[in-house]
Amino acid sequence: MLGFGTLTKKVFGTPNDRKIKATRPIIDKINALEPEFEALSDEGLKDKTTELSDRAKGGESLDDLLPEAFANCREAAKRALGLRAFDVQLMGGIFLHQGNISEMKTGEGKTLVATLPAYLNALTGKGVHIVTVNDYLAKRDAEWMGKVYGALGLTTGVIYPQQPEAEKRDAYRCDVTYATNNELGFDYLRDNMKSSLDEMAQRGHGFAIVDEVDSILIDEARTPLIISGPSQDRSELYVSVDRLIPDLVDDHFTIDEKTRNVTFTDEGNEWLEEQLKSRGLLPEEQNLYDPESTTIVHHVNQGLRAHKLFTRDKDYIVRDGDVVLIDEFTGRMMPGRRLSDGLHQAIEAKEGCNIQPENITLASVTFQNYFRLYEKLSGMTGTAVTEAAEFAEIYGLGVVEVPTNQPIxxxxxxxxxxxxxxxxxxxxxxxxxxxxxxxxxxxxxxxxxxxxxxxxxxxxxxxxxxxxxxxxxxxxxxxxxxxxxxxxxxxxxxxxxxxxxxxxxxxxxxxxxxxxxxxxxxxxxxxxxxxxxxxxxxxxxxxxxxxxxxxxxxxxxxxxxxxxxxxxxxxxxxxxxxxxxxxxxxxxxxxxxxxxxxxxxxxxxxxxxxxxxxHPWVNKSLERAQAKVEARNFDIRKQLLKYDDVMNEQRKVVFKQRLDIMKAEDLSAIVRDMRNEVIDDLVETYIPPKSYADQWDGEGLHAAAQEHLGIDVPVTDWVAEEGVDDEEITERLEKASDEFMAKKAAAFGPENMRSIEKQVLLQTIDTKWREHLLTLEHLRSVVGFRGYAQRDPLNEYKTEGFQLFEGMLDSLRTDVTKTLAQVRPLSEEEQAQMMAQMQQQRQMLDQQTEAATAGAAPNPEAAAEGFDENDPSTWGNPGRNAPCPCGSGKKFKHCHGRLQ
Missing domain, CATH: 3.40.50.300 (P-loop containing nucleotide triphosphate hydrolases)
Known part of the structure; x- marks a missing residue:
């Protein structure tokens, strides 16, 4: 007897069947239009694009335009590539346009499918991003499918590493842009470190189609993208700790293979403390549980993980003296990708490689939060159904299985x-x-x-x-x-x-x-x-x-x-x-x-x-085991996302604030509000609310006004006046401060003052945000221990993260006010000196830009006169980004400059 669920599926079809059935009338409409579009000339296809684009910008919905747009795109592909999209490919394109993941088997032509919704959505003029897993595919697909977009009158761009800035900005301004997930994420972070709107590359996040969507949004979702700068060198400490690990015995640690975790036992901790003291790495009077021991304990734990959890030729390989990670899902090398938190350095110490210094985070974002910036997101892959729950919960994406063109x-x-x-x-x-x-x-x-x-x-x-x-x-x-x-x-x-x-x-x-x-x-x-x-x-x-x-x-x-x-x-x-x-x-x-x-x-x-x-039962048993592991990995990613969401809300506030500052012509009102809030805080500190006059600290307020506001006013006399309250003193300080800054603005000139305010605000925000990220990282690493006190670590992280953010905004106001109070106009001599420096920098920048443009597309030409490959003295003195004098067309730093 059939179960109720099986019976309803037989009568009404599965939800997937119903979605597929719903596309049939649309596909019939597209096919009915085919003769009409076949009759158009090549120029007629481009004219159709202009017409459809005008209608889209005029308010007509993309759903209404879909049949004509898909018919036009199919005809262009047929002429440009000799490929005519099958009905199932049209179906895959419809689901992508609707913001779903189209699961299409290998060899079903997903690259061509992406052109249909990309063309339709590009008609709005907002730009479409097509995301690939590596640079080779981004370049291949942009070149290949660019012929289709070209036949339709659209522009195609491609983003790749070390791309000249001007070329990158042009690529993002194209109708359709191909790029890897890494480059998109890094460009988003870089844009939010720029100091003017003209320098920003990306122009918003309208619609993205992610190829191999499971690989990008799930497999790589655990790894945040980080832009970092070097910190102090601790290589000697890594080497010293590494010498300890091989002496450990099995009783000193426990490994949990399910969670890929390794921890010291009590016996191991005792042995460790003894060894660290005997080797002078831990002071005699200190033990491992003291707060001062946090750094050494962190290093020892990373050393233990490097030895017991990471295996050479499985998790990484050693190539030319560098530890290069291997992607566990694709078996590819990931050059340039490093494990964070000192773990990569611990592996370098284990393998006897050169230890590169740890980095401090300047900006970071996870792929999960980057891709949730898009107004509409879709994806393609051959395998997504097993992760449908995760796609729905985290990204709001449905998964639709598209039937194959030929039966399997x-x-x-x-x-x-x-x-x-x-x-x-x-x-x-x-x-x-x-x-x-x-x-x-x-x-x-x-x-x-x-x-x-x-x-x-x-x-x-x-x-x-x-x-x-x-x-x-x-x-x-x-x-x-x-x-x-x-x-x-x-x-x-x-x-x-x-x-x-x-x-x-x-x-x-x-x-x-x-x-x-x-x-x-x-x-x-x-x-x-x-x-x-x-x-x-x-x-x-x-x-x-x-x-x-x-x-x-x-x-x-x-x-x-x-x-x-x-x-x-x-x-x-x-x-x-x-x-x-x-x-x-x-x-x-x-x-x-x-x-x-x-x-x-x-x-x-x-x-x-x-x-x-x-036996089929064995298959079922294994699938259950795999489903358990997938569910556990999903929980790990979900938990990571909950923590990153705390930072993401703050990131959005900071990045929006930066954008507003860059867009604003006049920031004087914002700067004055910040100054007034600083004055309120100072008055509250030295003249506490509901306190008596003899408890007021006039001298302290006078010194603080000089330090933070740059004004020398008789605060001590004001405090001694009969009948004066804190509000009166606040008003006097605000008036004196406004007059002081107005004189400064007059001395600089209004335009210069606006520019100074903008730069000070941006630089201070960036500095404070970097410090805040580091504090959050430290908080994240210790907050887990709150669980032992029966407190929810996530709630603790949210509460303290918010308090830290509030503190950051307070100190931001103080620092901006203080810096602006201290700036002064330059003397004529200082101005002349500064102008000469700026002129020099501008010339260097022009040379670099010319060189970068020349180096963007290598164009071999004759070597410079007198150039001798074996005699560096004949090479002249080219800039790092200038063309190499050997005539290869490459930049000097990528050619003979690399040998120096």
Missing amino acids: ARVDEDDAVYRTTAEKYDAVVETIREANTKGQPLLVGTTSIEKSELLSEMLTEAGIVHNVLNARQHEKEAQIIADAGKFGAVTIATNMAGRGTDIKLGGNVDFKIMEAIEADPEADPEEIRSRIEAEHAEDEKKVKEAGGLFVLATERHESRRIDNQLRGRSGRQGDPGRSAFFLSLEDDLMRIFGSERLDKVLSKLGMKEGEAIV
């Missing part, structure tokens, strides 16, 4: 579970041998570099030719992926998430053509293309007959999404394929989260060595 023909086998890792790997090698014998291409997924290299050794011993793709081979990534679908190819890869390049059966035909043209530049390109396309068709047929791409995973990831991404590499666009997961009871997921009953079941069955248990 891939065969997904049940998981095979072995008793030991050795048995599992033997079975993996045997399965690879069998598939390889008939020429079926294999993609073998591993969870770490170490495991991919172990398997590589086993395949070499077995005489099976193969490729390995992990963080060490990332330069050859595109080539290895292009070859992965060839007949008889075997590719071992660490997590294949978000690679952005499809594995095509028979190999990538475009790569083959490019290689052939490079090998024989004299030959006719068209002849090469037709020959290779014919060969490729034959190769593709052979691979399909062999069963298509076989994805063989050697372990389950703790996230179902990553497993689904790997599986989805096979069976693209209706191709045949096969996927299987080989596991053992010794795998991390099985060992930590797997059911103990499974081991008992296997024992009762009396399994022989090399045998596997294969």
Whole structure:
């Protein structure tokens, strides 16, 4: 008998089915318009854009314009790229426009899908951001899809690291801008450190489409973006602490693998205290629990984490003497990304690398809070349904599964579970041998570099030719992926998430053509293309007959999404394929989260060595374990977000205040209000409310007025007057202060005074905000201990964070008032000196800008006269950003200047 839920689904369809059904009339309208748009000339498509844009700006809703806009965009793509969007691609575009996540399988053409809603939303003139996971994809997609936008009369920009400022501002002013999540976040922070509106790059946050949305909004959501500056060097302390850790024994610490946490036991703390004192790192009279010991305890804890939780070649690799982190989800290296709070330095000490100084935070934001700035957000990925609850709760995004254009023909086998890792790997090698014998291409997924290299050794011993793709081979990534679908190819890869390049059966035909043209530049390109396309068709047929791409995973990831991404590499666009997961009871997921009953079941069955248990129940048990881990990770991210929300509210206030200051022509009223509040505070301090006249501190108020307001007034006489109250004294101080500042403004000239007020306000806000961020970081690191006193750490953090913010605003008023009171006009001699300095700086800036513009697009030319590569004395004295005299077209600092 069917359950009620199953019955209603059969009668009414699932919520997902109903959403898909609702798009059918819209798709029919778009298709009905196709003949009309096919009849338009190329110029007619651009004219249509102008018409639609005028209607959008005139108040017509984008939903009403959607059928015409999508029809126009589809026609432009057909002409510019030879690609006509299928109905399911139109459907994906509709869901993106509505502010949803479109879950579309690998190979369904998500890059083209994004052009439809991007074009529609760009008609408003607000600009659309398309977010990718790496710079290569941002540049590739901007260049590729830019042809479609160009055919429609729209402009396309791309943001990349170390981009010249002028070029970056132009890119953000384009109708559609491609960028990585990192660059967008950092530009937001940089903009809010600028001192004038002209210098700001971004022009608001209207609509964003996030590609690989699960990778960006979930996997990377735990890592805040931080702009930082160096602090004092403590490298010797890291090295001294690191020498202690190898002497620890198992009784000194406990590891919790589930939460990836490690802590010292009481026994460990005693041993540690003894060792630190004997090595002179802790004074004899001090113990580990004293407040003064916080710094050394912090360093020791980070040393312990570096040794016990972080493994070389899994979590990081050492390259050219630097510790480079590896993304656990994609297996990519993350150069430039560093662990915070001294943990990266602790790993550098462990590996004997050069220890770089810790940094202090100048500005920070999490991806969660950055992407919530957008008025409308949407995303695309092949795997989002398992995280639907998180997308809905944190970002307000719905997830819609878009059907595939062709039915999926891939065969997904049940998981095979072995008793030991050795048995599992033997079975993996045997399965690879069998598939390889008939020429079926294999993609073998591993969870770490170490495991991919172990398997590589086993395949070499077995005489099976193969490729390995992990963080060490990332330069050859595109080539290895292009070859992965060839007949008889075997590719071992660490997590294949978000690679952005499809594995095509028979190999990538475009790569083959490019290689052939490079090998024989004299030959006719068209002849090469037709020959290779014919060969490729034959190769593709052979691979399909062999069963298509076989994805063989050697372990389950703790996230179902990553497993689904790997599986989805096979069976693209209706191709045949096969996927299987080989596991053992010794795998991390099985060992930590797997059911103990499974081991008992296997024992009762009396399994022989090399045998596997294969049953749908095992799959269900594993999925439950994975769902538990996902739920726990979601809780961690949710908790982090609650803490960051406290800072985010304050960040928004500060950034808005900065923006208002930059926009304002005249800040004198704000400055006067601040001055009056400082006077109120001073009077309240030295003439307390409801106190007697003999309790008033006239001398103290006189000194404070001189220090904070720059005025020397007879406050002591005022206090001694009969019948004078605190309000009267406040009014006199305000009047004297206003007169003093009015004279100062007259001496400077009104325009100069306004400029000085603006710069003082901005500089003071920035300094105070930096100090406040550091204080919040310290508060965050200790507030967790309040839990022991039965107090909610989050509430404590909110309360104290708010008090600290109020204190910051008070001190901001005081500092601004004090600084403005102290500024004075310069003498003629000082002015001349300053003008000469400014002229010099302007000339240097002009040179750098010219050099940056020249360096933005390398344009090789002849080397400077007399230039000798081996003799630096012939190089002249170019600026760091000037073109290199060797004629390469690169900046000097990126070319021969790097060698100095």
